[in-house]
Amino acid sequence: MIGWWGIAERAADVPETRAEEIHDDRDRAVEALFSEHRRSLIRLAVLLGADDAEDIVSEAFYHLYRRWRRLRSTDAALAYLRSVVINRTRMRLRHLQVARRQLQRDSGESPAVSSEALALLRDDQRAVVAALASLPDRQREALVLRYWMELREREIADAMGISPGAVKTHVSRGMAALTRAMEERR
Known part of the structure; x- marks a missing residue:
């Protein structure tokens, strides 16, 4: 039978905790996804009509990093990034449409x-x-x-x-x- 001191001794022998390993894996995985898919995600945002495609993609990677542990699997990360880019682009376009309509009403000009x-x-x-x-x-x-x-x-x-x-x-x-x-x- 091992007392509480035996457990403490074994825990002291472990060099890294599981949380640190997960954090390192997340960092490496997000970095690899960023270097491999950033340009195609920017292209996606531009083709969907985003004026600030790089900002949208940066936000998508930020959201992925924060929600890494909630992914079904690491294979779902790219699909998650695409959906965030699409949704953020939709939100920005809606906001811009409302802002431009208001500007047109205020100034009486047509969009250029x-x-x-x-x-x-x-x-x-x-x-x-x-x-x-x-x-x-x-x-x-x-x-x-x-x-x-x-x-x-x-x-x-x-x-x-x-x-x-x-x-x-x-x-x-x-x-x-x-x-x-x-x-x-x-």
Whole structure:
């Protein structure tokens, strides 16, 4: 029989506690995800219409770091990051729409698009981006995740928080709308 002093002696022999190991694993894992996926997540936020894509991605990694222990598995981390980027972009766009409407009401002006941004895109690209921007949010998100991020339906469903069947519907309707818009342009 071991008394309390035997347990204390054994505990003193352990070099690191389990909490420190988990913390180190989290640091390494988040750092690896950041270096490997940061650019694609920024691209995702930009394609969804974010003005501050780098800030949104930084916030996503912050949220991942804080909630690391709550993940089902470490394999779910990338899907979690994508969903945070999508949700934060939605929130920012909603906020900007409200702010711009209020500004327009106050000043009586129409919204202006940056001339530098338009000059950088070629004519066809401009048309696709304009047609993409005119789509409903869910269709635009599904198309960006499917064709620019090259995700599978299940990954898109997880990122958007919808079913795979809904992903198919949004992609199909979005592609039909883009096709109509590009045919009208010709």
